[in-house]
Amino acid sequence: MIKNNLAVNLINIDVTFKQKNHVIKAVDDVTLKIEKGDIYGIVGYSGAGKSTLVRVINLLQAPSNGSVIVNDQNMLALHSNQLRYARKKIGMIFQHFNLMNARTVAGNVAFPLRKSNLTKKQINDKVDQLLALVGLTDKKLTYPSQLSGGQKQRVAIARALSNDPDILISDEATSALDPKTTKSILILLASLNQKLNLTIILITHEMQAVKQICNNAAVMENGRIVERNNIVNIFSQPEVKITQEFVATANQIDEAIDSVLAQPNIKHLKTNEVLIKLKYIGTVTDEPIIVGLYKQFEVTANILAGNVENLKDTPVGNLVIILSGQANNVKHALKFLEGLDVKVTILKIGNDIKSVIGGSKR
Numbered sequence: 001m002i003k004n005n006l007a008v009n010l011i012n013i014d015v016t017f018k019q020k021n022h023v024i025k026a027v028d029d030v031t032l033k034i035e036k037g038d039i040y041g042i043v044g045y046s047g048a049g050k051s052t053l054v055r056v057i058n059l060l061q062a063p064s065n066g067s068v069i070v071n072d073q074n075m076l077a078l079h080s081n082q083l084r085y086a087r088k089k090i091g092m093i094f095q096h097f098n099l100m101n102a103r104t105v106a107g108n109v110a111f112p113l114r115k116s117n118l119t120k121k122q123i124n125d126k127v128d129q130l131l132a133l134v135g136l137t138d139k140k141l142t143y144p145s146q147l148s149g150g151q152k153q154r155v156a157i158a159r160a161l162s163n164d165p166d167i168l169i170s171d172e173a174t175s176a177l178d179p180k181t182t183k184s185i186l187i188l189l190a191s192l193n194q195k196l197n198l199t200i201i202l203i204t205h206e207m208q209a210v211k212q213i214c215n216n217a218a219v220m221e222n223g224r225i226v227e228r229n230n231i232v233n234i235f236s237q238p239e240v241k242i243t244q245e246f247v248a249t250a251n252q253i254d255e256a257i258d259s260v261l262a263q264p265n266i267k268h269l270k271t272n273e274v275l276i277k278l279k280y281i282g283t284v285t286d287e288p289i290i291v292g293l294y295k296q297f298e299v300t301a302n303i304l305a306g307n308v309e310n311l312k313d314t315p316v317g318n319l320v321i322i323l324s325g326q327a328n329n330v331k332h333a334l335k336f337l338e339g340l341d342v343k344v345t346i347l348k349i350g351n352d353i354k355s356v357i358g359g360s361k362r
């Protein structure tokens with residue numbers, strides 16, 4: 001068998017559920033390749049098929065069709081003992097933690113090791129090590145009911161790591177947590193990815209989480225993957241409508257535009273003004289743009305909102321500005337911006353400028 005760098009290789013996966021009167025195709029011809037060491041986001045609305053798809057990876061859900069290759073092993077060809085071992089190398093965490101309330105933190109983390117060949121002392125050392133890794137050393141003998149949601153999820157993460165998995169599947173693991181706790185859990189996951197070279201598959205409907213830690217993402221709708229790309233492309237040029245909707249939920253600039261549009265001076269934009277949004281990726285920066293507009297075209301640019309985000313070290317900038325000047329000059333200034341590889345969207349346009357450029361929205 002040819003070895004490759006893929007942790008997960010799902011090929012043409014279908015999952016159908018037969019109910020009394022009808023058949024539900026929860027996963028419809030999905031091919032998904034996830035490289036070792038990646039943090040891969042799977043995004044979609046409720047019912048899109050995300051959980052069903054990832055449950056195929058460890059065969060908690062058998063596919064109706066397709067191949068499941070995990071770490072170069074054909075999962076569907078394994079005997080039960082081999083499958084049990086392969087499953088141990090795929091950890092899972094969930095939205096509701098699934099901890100055992102009658103056991104202490106240590107008891108929960110040690111639970112998956114109960115049938116291992118490790119001695120009591122070795123298990124105890126392993127638990128200490130895992131609790132240190134997730135920052136919960138001082139909670140070893142505490143019971144889950146005395147922990148916050150974020151702490152409970154840390155216990156669940158430690159437990160998921162007890163068999164030294166290569167892959168960790170996080171199924172909406174931060175969905176029940178507040179934004180600050182969510183952020184800290186995501187920071188923990190990113191650090192585990194680095195320290196343990198752990199491949200992480202992050203199922204979520206929260207684009208902010210994807211933006212924070214993923215390298216790649218796929219978007220699911222009706223059982224299919226409708227778009228997949230690296231994180232910079234997903235966020236800077238989403239192609240399909242549903243991806244655009246998801247991206248908009250994590251895009252502060254759209255909120256800023258709503259409040260800009262509500263301002264009185266924007267409601268009554270002057271005839272020689274145009275309100276635009278600029279989006280640029282990589283090295284172009286605001287200042288030369290603004291200076292260039294005035295020097296070359298005598299067009300003034302008034303910045304109303306803006307931000308620069310780093311998506312995996314690639315800066316993506318957004319600016320909302322009013323350009324004002326002689327109509328023809330503004331027309332040339334807009335052309336100049338497009339020539340710089342800046343995406344220009346006209347949000348609102350004054351009548352003078354509209355008459356020269358036709359007022360088409362771009």
Ligand SMILES: Nc1ncnc2c1ncn2[C@@H]1O[C@H](COP(=O)(O)OP(=O)(O)OP(=O)(O)O)[C@@H](O)[C@H]1O
Nearest residue numbers: 017024025026044045046047048049050051052053
């Ligand atoms: N065991 C099952 N029996 C019948 N239908 C199922 C089963 N599991 C899932 N489904 C159906 O398959 C579809 C996909 O469900 P799935 O849970 O994978 O979606 P999801 O994207 O993970 O959504 P959520 O985030 O709400 O769990 C849904 O229509 C669901 O009702």
